Amino acid sequence: MRFLLLFSLLFFSSCKEKSATPPPKPPSTAELKRFSYYPAGVLKPSTSGWGRKGDNYIYAPNIRFPIESAPAYLNSQVYGIGGLHGPKGSLCDQRNYQYPWRDNYCETRSWSMPLCPAGKGHQGVDIRASSCEKRKYYAVAVEDGVITYVGKYSVSLRGVTGRTYRYLHLDKPTLRVRRGQQIHRGQRIGLVSDNMGSTKTSIHLHFDIKQTIRVDGRSKRVYIPPYSSLVDAYNRLLQGRP
Amino acid sequence: MKLLFRPLFISTILLLLVHANSGILEISWPKPNPKQEKPSIPYPKVLTKNIKNTKLPVYIPSHYRYDKKMSVIAGNYFYTIIFEEGKHIISIAGDRTFQEERPANRDFEKIVKKSQEVEFTQEEGMMSADFNRHGVNYSITVECEEPKSDPHCTSELFVTNLYNQLIMVGGHP
Numbered sequence: 001m002r003f004l005l006l007f008s009l010l011f012f013s014s015c016k017e018k019s020a021t022p023p024p025k026p027p028s029t030a031e032l033k034r035f036s037y038y039p040a041g042v043l044k045p046s047t048s049g050w051g052r053k054g055d056n057y058i059y060a061p062n063i064r065f066p067i068e069s070a071p072a073y074l075n076s077q078v079y080g081i082g083g084l085h086g087p088k089g090s091l092c093d094q095r096n097y098q099y100p101w102r103d104n105y106c107e108t109r110s111w112s113m114p115l116c117p118a119g120k121g122h123q124g125v126d127i128r129a130s131s132c133e134k135r136k137y138y139a140v141a142v143e144d145g146v147i148t149y150v151g152k153y154s155v156s157l158r159g160v161t162g163r164t165y166r167y168l169h170l171d172k173p174t175l176r177v178r179r180g181q182q183i184h185r186g187q188r189i190g191l192v193s194d195n196m197g198s199t200k201t202s203i204h205l206h207f208d209i210k211q212t213i214r215v216d217g218r219s220k221r222v223y224i225p226p227y228s229s230l231v232d233a234y235n236r237l238l239q240g241r242p
Numbered sequence: 243m244k245l246l247f248r249p250l251f252i253s254t255i256l257l258l259l260v261h262a263n264s265g266i267l268e269i270s271w272p273k274p275n276p277k278q279e280k281p282s283i284p285y286p287k288v289l290t291k292n293i294k295n296t297k298l299p300v301y302i303p304s305h306y307r308y309d310k311k312m313s314v315i316a317g318n319y320f321y322t323i324i325f326e327e328g329k330h331i332i333s334i335a336g337d338r339t340f341q342e343e344r345p346a347n348r349d350f351e352k353i354v355k356k357s358q359e360v361e362f363t364q365e366e367g368m369m370s371a372d373f374n375r376h377g378v379n380y381s382i383t384v385e386c387e388e389p390k391s392d393p394h395c396t397s398e399l400f401v402t403n404l405y406n407q408l409i410m411v412g413g414h415p
Contacts, residue, residue, distance in 0.1 A: 055347065112363045114353045123365060148315045148322040151331045151385040153367060158320060162264065162339035168366060179324065180315045196367060197387040206366055211341040212267070212379055215354040219267055219340050221372060221379040222353060 031070050032238040037101035040227045048079040049108035050117040052225055058232055059209065059224040060163055063142040064185050064242050065233040066127070066207050067192065072137075073128040074101040074230060077202050078108075091202045092132035101234075103227040115222060123223040124166065124208025125230065134193040134203045135171045141187045142233070147177045153195045157183060161211075168206035169195050186242060263343045266319055269377040271415055272299055278409045285411055286310045289323070293412045296321050298338040298378045300413040303404040306332070307411060329387040330394045332404065336380045360405060362398040369394065371401045 038044075041051030065072070075096065078084050082091035106113065106121035113121040129137035141157055142165050149156035155167045155177065170190035177189050194203045209229070212221045236242055284290070285307060292314035293300050298321070306312065306325045313324040319338040324331060345351070360373040367389040371382045382404050386395035394400045 057347065059342075109366075111365055112361070114356075115349055146315060146317070148320075148335065149324060149333055151324075151333075152387055154385060156322075158322075162320070162337065162341050164335075164337075179313045197389065199367075199388060199390050208366075212337060212339060213345055213350045213354055214267065214340040214343050215345075215351045217268075218354050218357075219374065219377070219379060220354045220357050221337065221381065222350070 028070065028238065032235075034071075034099060035101075035234065035238060036099045037074075037231055038103065040103050040225065040231075041106070042103060043107055044076065044079060044102050047108075048076060048085070048104075049106055049121055051103050051106045052115070052117065055225055056228050057225075058228045059211065060142075060161075060226065060229040061232070063159075063165075063229055063233050064140065065230065065237040066139050066142050066165070066167065067129050067205060068138040068140045068186075068188065069130065070234070070237055071097075071099075071130050072234070073097050073099070074104070074125055074227070074234075075128065076102060076104045076107060077126045077204050079104075083202070097128060097131065101231070105225050105227055113223065115225070124206055125226055127205045127207060127230075128203070129192045129205070132203055135174060135191045137192045138176075138188045139167050139170055139190055139192055139205050141183045141185055141189060143185050145183055147179060147181045147183055147189075150175065150177065150179050152197050155189055157189070164210040166206075166208045166210070169193055169201060169204060171195055264339065264341045265343070267338050267340055267377050267379075269298060269338065272376055272410065275410060279412060281307075283308065286312065288312060288314055289411065292316045293321060296413050297415065298336050298413050299376055299410050300336065301375070301380060301408045301410050302334055303332070303382075304407045304409045305404075307409065329392065331385045332382070333385075334380065334382045334404075334408075336378050338378050362401060364396070367395070369396070369398065369401045371398075371405045373405070 040056050041053035043049055043051045079086045080096045081087050081089040081093040105125050106116035109122050143159035145157050145159035148158045157165045171193035175190040192205045194201050209224050209226045210221055211224055212219050293316050296316045297318050302323055309325055315322045322335040324333045360371055362371050369384045373380050384394050384401055386392035389395045
């Protein structure tokens with residue numbers, strides 16, 4: 001019964017979605033041909049930490065890609081060109097806006113992350129939109145759900161699956177959502193920017209996923225590896241079926 | 243007619259497969275504490291009204307229990323309550339669902355089995371405390387205007403205080 005209810009909810013919400021947001025741009029076969037990516041857990045450079053190599057499992061199946069339009073570039077902010085520990089240069093260097101994608105989940109951070117081989121690391125991934133311009137590209141809902149949190153620089157969406165998706169660094173004054181708002185897959189949340197309160201950061205979307213795992217009656221809510229789910233979502237976006 | 247129902251049938255099967263591993267966590271309900279659940283001064287309507295259908299124990303830090311400006315977002319099996327306090331925002335969330343049972347990856351098993359009563363973690367721009375109580379997963383987070391220098395987000399002290407003053411204010415089986 002629960003599945004039927006969930007199905008009806010998804011079915012009818014997808015009908016509503018069409019009227020709430022403009023249709024996605026037509027798929028670009030050239031972009032699809034260009035798109036390439038390193039396997040999950042292969043971080044760059046080796047000093048940037050240890051990823052979960054070989055973990056290609058899609059933990060959040062069938063989510064929509066969190067940036068409305070392609071191209072988008074999933075790669076390191078900290079170790080990319082112009083980043084805090086990256087080669088000297090501009091954060092807007094064109095080489096940061098190129099394929100192949102590189103996983104940056106578990107990239108070196110001081111934060112505890114038991115799922116990372118080092119026990120510490122980045123809890124999500126950083127994604128650049130098409131170009132190095134803030135307040136131009138929309139972050140969108142990856143699934144139907146409710147906005148459970150709007151903070152100073154983060155927005156949380158709790159999907160109908162129970163997963164929580166966190167979007168960081170969106171431009172606060174132009175946010176399209178409020179706390180408690182029901183939201184549909186693909187609906188606009190806010191513009192990708194460099195907002196981190198009074199702390200400086202680069203123009204990008206930090207995106208992470210939390211879900212509950214149950215083993216032998218015990219459970220825990222953890223940040224799951226999002227990379228493979230995003231590769232899958234991006235492929236679908238490029239094929240015109242986001 | 244067949245053409246109409248075939249995609250519906252396939253979508254239903256796909257959804258069943260996707261969600262086959264998910265569900266609602268069983269919980270052991272705490273003994274009622276009338277002083278906390280029905281205090282002498284009534285809790286703000288924004289709280290009582292929004293959590294009336296919530297089927298898990300609803301905890302909040304006692305310091306904020308009469309804050310009329312709190313934001314409450316709740317469903318049957320989850321809630322998030324947010325308190326604004328100048329340069330930082332405090333939230334507490336409880337969730338009674340699970341998305342994956344016995345994941346294929348052994349690391350998850352280890353993590354679940356090794357988990358502590360409460361775990362304090364510095365996150366991207368936040369400090370958090372995650373804990374499991376009565377079988378439900380809860381998380382307290384503090385988001386700061388200046389995450390790299392504000393002690394609310396760089397030290398565990400503030401979030402520990404919030405954790406230590408949790409009281410149950412509602413929820414029912």
